[in-house]
Structure formats: structure tokens, C-alpha cells
Amino acid sequence: xxxAIKKSEVLIEALPYIKKFHGxxxxxxxxxxxxxxxxxxxxxxxxxxxxxxxGMKPVLVHGGGPNITKELKEANIETRFVDGLRVxxxxxxxxxxxxxxxxxxxxxxxxxxxxxxxxGLSGKENNMLQAVKKEGPDLGYVGRVETxxxxxxxxxxxxxxxxxxxxxxxxxxxKLYNINADEAASNIAIALGxxxxxxxxxxxxxxxxxxxxxxxxxxxxxxxxSHLIDTGVIAGGMVPKVQATLHALRGGVRKSxxxxxxxxxxxxxxxxxxxxxxxxxxxG
Numbered sequence: 001x002x003x004a005i006k007k008s009e010v011l012i013e014a015l016p017y018i019k020k021f022h023g024x025x026x027x028x029x030x031x032x033x034x035x036x037x038x039x040x041x042x043x044x045x046x047x048x049x050x051x052x053x054x055g056m057k058p059v060l061v062h063g064g065g066p067n068i069t070k071e072l073k074e075a076n077i078e079t080r081f082v083d084g085l086r087v088x089x090x091x092x093x094x095x096x097x098x099x100x101x102x103x104x105x106x107x108x109x110x111x112x113x114x115x116x117x118x119x120g121l122s123g124k125e126n127n128m129l130q131a132v133k134k135e136g137p138d139l140g141y142v143g144r145v146e147t148x149x150x151x152x153x154x155x156x157x158x159x160x161x162x163x164x165x166x167x168x169x170x171x172x173x174x175k176l177y178n179i180n181a182d183e184a185a186s187n188i189a190i191a192l193g194x195x196x197x198x199x200x201x202x203x204x205x206x207x208x209x210x211x212x213x214x215x216x217x218x219x220x221x222x223x224x225x226s227h228l229i230d231t232g233v234i235a236g237g238m239v240p241k242v243q244a245t246l247h248a249l250r251g252g253v254r255k256s257x258x259x260x261x262x263x264x265x266x267x268x269x270x271x272x273x274x275x276x277x278x279x280x281x282x283x284g
Contacts, residue, residue: 084180121166205279
């Protein structure tokens with residue numbers, strides 16, 4: 001009986017959020033080691049299907065770093081990173097594109113197998129992610145998003161189909177560019193006027209002490225995040241992730257979230273409960 005009461009309380013707690021976010025676009029970026037863990041991936045995809053049936057409009061942007069590194073190694077192509085970005089020669093770009101397309105098809109198939117309806121897309125198609133070569137150190141075919149054409153995305157969203165997007169862009173020079181998935185996802189969230197941008201990773205969120213999960217910040221303002229970066233509390237690999245969430249907010253997205261994809265149904269718990277399970281970042 002107690003268990004039944006607990007379950008009913010969870011449903012009641014979720015109700016106002018289901019009403020509030022009905023018809024709203026939520027862009028979810030999913031990558032890293034969690035994407036390759038069968039249990040974590042299944043829970044995230046189940047959550048996306050739940051969101052779609054609850055009346056929300058989820059959009060999934062995925063990475064594929066570990067698989068790309070594996071394929072490059074098998075092809076005897078060196079893997080090198082500069083400031084967290086993969087140096088991408090012409091041969092590497094072919095591998096990146098091939099691996100991401102394969103993963104894209106697998107994710108679509110898995111979502112459909114869970115009762116959802118998904119459609120796979122690459123940013124290189126239909127001028128969706130129009131890219132230019134990234135400034136700074138020469139990273140080869142690494143690009144940044146210049147413009148986004150949301151035509152096909154809006155058609156899918158309007159018919160309750162979940163778009164699944166891999167972050168390969170195309171330039172006016174007809175070259176393909178490897179775009180950081182966090183950057184691609186935050187720009188897509190802006191272009192779609194999303195209610196939320198959720199960055200799924202393998203850490204709890206923003207913490208005061210990386211060795212103490214209990215120091216998790218459940219909610220932060222943009223100004224507070226900037227202060228935490230300046231004081232070194234947010235450091236290393238978390239900095240570009242947080243910057244992607246700030247970029248989304250500055251572009252008009254209402255809320256950003258950083259959530260640990262390895263926690264059971266973390267996406268639903270973050271969106272549909274009062275306290276959440278990760279870190280939300282708001283305008284303040």
C-alpha cells in the first residue's frame with residue numbers, strides 16, 4: 001500500500017509539469033560514455049518516448065566520440081584533441097560522418113522499438129546545419145554553426161515525430177564539418193525556440209566539490225554560473241558544457257539543465273519533479 005501511495009504521489013507531482021510543458025519543444029543532447037551503456041541509453045530513450053506521449057516535443061541531438069575514436073584507431077588514423085575538440089583531417093571527417101550516421105540509424109530504430117516514432121537526420125542535409133571552419137588553431141574540418149534551417153525539423157515536430165540529429169554540418173564550400181555536439185544542440189534549441197535545453201552527461205551536474213555529490217547545485221542563475229567559472233569551481237571539461245547551456249539561455253531558451261544520464265530515468269525526474277535530479281540554469 002505504501003508503495004502504491006508513493007507511486008501516486010509521483011504522478012500527482014508530475015501533473016502540473018505535464019500541463020505546463022504540453023506542446024513545448026525540449027532539445028536533449030546525449031553523448032559520451034552513457035550513450036554506449038545499454039541500460040542508460042534505453043532509459044533515456046524511454047524517457048523521450050514518455051515525453052512525446054505526455055504532449056511534449058522532444059528533439060534528440062547525439063554525439064559519438066568513443067565510437068569515432070575506436071573506428072579511427074582501426075583505420076590507423078591518429079586521434080588528437082585541442083581544447084576538447086577533435087582535430088579532424090579529411091580522412092577523419094569521413095570516419096566521423098560514417099560512424100555518426102550508423103549511430104543515428106541505431107537510435108532511431110531503438111526509439112521506434114520502444115513505441116515512439118523517430119526520424120534520423122544529419123545536419124549536412126537540407127542545409128540544416130550550415131557551417132564554417134572554426135576560428136583559432138587549425139583543427140582541420142572542425143566547424144561552428146553559422147545558420148540553421150529548421151524547415152524539416154518543424155515538419156517532424158508538428159507531426160509528433162522525434163527528430164534524431166547527428167552534428168555534421170556542411171559549408172558553402174560543400175565540405176563537411178565536424179561540429180561539437182553540445183554546440184550544435186544549443187544552437188538547435190535556440191533556432192527552435194525551445195522551452196528547455198537538456199545536456200545529458202556522466203556527472204551529477206554542477207557541484208561545489210567534485211568529490212562530494214551532496215554539494216550539487218540544484219539551481220543556478222547565469223550570473224552565478226559565470227562567477228563559478230571565474231573562481232574555478234566550474235573547471236576542466238565542465239566549462240564547455242556549461243557554456244553551451246549559457247549560450248542557449250542567451251539565445252532565448254527558458255531553462256537549461258545538466259543531468260547525469262546514468263541515473264535511473266534522470267530526464268523524467270529532472271523535468272517532472274519539484275526538486276529535479278541535476279542542475280538547472282536559469283536567467284535569474
